[in-house]
């Protein structure tokens with residue numbers, strides 16, 4: 001005769017209730033914890049204070065993905081009216097004032113409730129490097145004025161500073177490879193060529209370069225679990241505007257008063273001021289003594305002769321390393337592909353020469369014809385281009401080809417591995433994005449753990465496991481189930 005255990009029914013009920021609560025709790029946690037957050041963007045603003053002008057860039061990324069794969073993108077850019085901040089050395093307040101319009105635009109573009117958390121950076125490049133060398137208190141005053149102007153805005157101001165040449169080169173390289181999604185994939189990287197008005201940068205990874213030969217040219221990164229040993233060099237004074245000064249300064253040495261310049265079109269003639277020409281540390285030591293205050297600058301449009309003039313701004317005489325580019329600067333063996341941006345793009349795009357599948361020899365022939373075209377004809381062909389910019393494209397194109405081939409040792413073959421680019425996937429190529437990614441720690445050293453399952457899959461699996469657990473609990477309680485609860489007990 002079996003005696004009924006008085007605990008059977010209550011225990012079963014309690015365990016079942018606890019089980020159900022636990023399962024409901026588990027599923028709820030699973031659903032809530034891994035649920036995609038409603039889409040929310042974060043923003044960052046970088047001002048690129050270049051030697052010739054300042055530009056503002058706004059970047060945005062999804063808040064929940066900031067530590068994940070490359071999805072920071074440029075949403076807006078604003079070109080500051082007027083010249084670069086270094087040109088306001090004698091009236092610094094105007095440097096600050098010049099930024100106002102673009103900053104007001106940024107205030108409208110970034111959603112109001114994100115203003116306070118949006119970091120704002122200003123990075124200055126070669127124009128401020130030169131001003132700082134020439135007159136450091138003037139450069140301090142420019143920064144103070146800029147700082148005062150930027151702090152009036154509601155963003156999270158993170159400072160204004162001069163980037164080193166290495167930083168400028170390395171962050172340009174990070175930007176190009178980030179936008180191409182080469183870093184997360186561990187793919188072969190793209191070298192970066194940046195041409196500014198006052199300096200130029202070359203940065204690339206070369207397999208047979210370990211950084212020991214010239215440590216100052218070496219930058220190491222660990223990004224997404226991969227180590228990179230980057231070669232980078234910034235040539236101060238080798239931006240296209242300063243090289244033009246150097247080329248002119250060199251030609252005035254042969255006799256003051258007039259220059260017949262092969263880098264300018266036949267028929268071009270302007271009266272220029274020596275003091276303006278020599279007002280830069282890149283050329284100031286070459287100023288001839290007792291020269292007249294003005295000179296006649298006349299063009300004769302000859303690419304080959306222009307190339308000879310440009311070659312003279314490079315010094316190839318000594319190299320204490322295994323190999324050099326120019327001016328005794330170490331450069332390992334070139335390893336492509338390369339992306340060439342900023343003035344490289346603007347100039348080659350104007351000249352219709354961005355297609356590098358055209359052989360280098362044909363590019364040179366085209367430039368020869370362009371340089372030889374009379375100035376009057378050039379003006380008629382481009383009525384909307386400002387004349388002082390228009391006059392310089394023959395020189396700038398010649399400088400670019402000479403820098404690449406004679407300076408960096410690109411050959412007819414390796415020239416075709418260069419792409420002249422402005423944007424990659426909607427964002428401008430340049431140092432600004434890499435700079436911001438670095439300062440906001442948005443590129444992790446190690447590859448981020450990718451979720452093993454998307455959210456829906458995760459919820460389904462937890463639900464199935466919970467259900468199985470439930471069944472298991474119920475079955476395990478079977479021995480405790482009252483056998484014949486509906487039958488009258490037989491005593």
Ligand SMILES: Nc1ccn([C@@H]2O[C@H](COP(=O)(O)OP(=O)(O)O)[C@@H](O)[C@H]2O)c(=O)n1
Pocket residue numbers: 049050051052053084125126127195196197198199200239240241342343346347
């Ligand atoms: N639409 C444009 C914009 C800039 N540029 C040139 O691109 C260069 C930009 O240099 P930058 O102001 O960034 O100067 P750095 O401080 O980088 O040396 C200048 O030589 C400008 O004249 C151009 O040729 N066309």
Ligand SMILES: [Ca+2]
Pocket residue numbers: 050051125195196197342
């Ligand atoms: Ca620049």
